[in-house]
Amino acid sequence: xxxxxxxxxxxxxxxxxxxxxxxxxxxxxxxxxxxxxxxxxxxxxxxxxxxxxxxxxxxxxxxxxxxxxxxxxxxxxxxxxxxxxxxxxxxxxxxxxxxxxxxxxxxxxxxxxxxxxxxxxxxxxxxxxxxxxxxxxxxxxxxxxxxxxxxxxxxxxxxxxxxxxxxxxxxxxx
Numbered sequence: 065x066x067x068x069x070x071x072x073x074x075x076x077x078x079x080x081x082x083x084x085x086x087x088x089x090x091x092x093x094x095x096x097x098x099x100x101x102x103x104x105x106x107x108x109x110x111x112x113x114x115x116x117x118x119x120x121x122x123x124x125x126x127x128x129x130x131x132x133x134x135x136x137x138x139x140x141x142x143x144x145x146x147x148x149x150x151x152x153x154x155x156x157x158x159x160x161x162x163x164x165x166x167x168x169x170x171x172x173x174x175x176x177x178x179x180x181x182x183x184x185x186x187x188x189x190x191x192x193x194x195x196x197x198x199x200x201x202x203x204x205x206x207x208x209x210x211x212x213x214x215x216x217x218x219x220x221x222x223x224x225x226x227x228x229x230x231x232x233x234x235x236x237x238x
Contacts (some may be wrong), residue, residue: 067233071123072233073093073094073196073230074091074092074093074168075092075093075095075096075128075131075230076090076092076094076095076096076120077095077096077097078096078097078111079097079110080096080110080111081111081115081118083193084097084119084123084141085119085122086130088122088123088126088128092128093106093128093129094128094130094131094159094163095123095128095129095130095131096117096130096131096132096133096162096196096237097110097111097112097117097130097131097132097133097204098132098133098134098135099111099112099116099132099134100112101142101145101146101149103136113152114126116132117156117185120154120156120158123199124190127210128157129158129159129160130159130175131158131159131160131161131162131182132153132160132161133161133162133184134149134161134162134163134168134172135162135163135164135184135186136164136165137164137165138167138168141170145223146168146171147171147175150171150172150175150176151175152178153176154175154176154178157176157178157179158179158182158199160179160182160205161179161180161182162181162182162183162184162207163183163203164179164184164186164187164188166201167203169181169183169201169202169203170201170202172202173201173202180204180205181190181201181202181203181204182203182204182205182206182207182228183205183206183207184207185207185208185209185232187206187207188209188213189206189208189209190208190209190212190220191216191219191220191223192219192220192223192224192230194206195220195223195224195227196224198227199224199226200228203227204227204228205227205228205229206228206229206230206231207230207231208229208230208231208232210232212231217229217231
């Protein structure tokens with residue numbers, strides 16, 4: 065395995081355009097962000113579509129990955145707005161979409177199969193069986209809950225080596 069494959073990804077939250085630029089300039093490998101709808105980080109300013117497009121171009125120029133969080137449970141009445149957001153993301157795709165709701169993951173996989181899916185920490189995946197289900201539903205990465213022990217992370221990596229694993233290394237809140 066190369067050194068790069070073993071190097072952790074420095075992934076930072078971007079609650080606004082200014083914080084995203086600060087993260088990029090500070091050395092982030094990747095940023096995750098939300099839009100005004102469908103983001104669990106509702107207290108953040110979040111992104112409008114124009115700001116997202118500007119940030120995406122800035123990040124691409126600097127080799128920084130962008131993950132769009134669509135990490136809420138989506139109600140039936142919200143599906144048209146979600147479809148509109150996914151159409152936008154299909155035109156300006158992030159490096160992955162972080163999802164909580166498996167129906168959302170399925171919709172994304174069907175409508176935009178080239179956009180990778182990351183399973184949000186809110187999916188509470190802790191074992192190989194759950195990781196396998198996430199993979200079957202299209203996830204290429206799982207974001208483990210903060211409470212996951214190092215021993216549990218190692219077991220998961222050993223039991224399901226094909227899955228990317230993301231873990232929080234600092235902070236009690238996003």
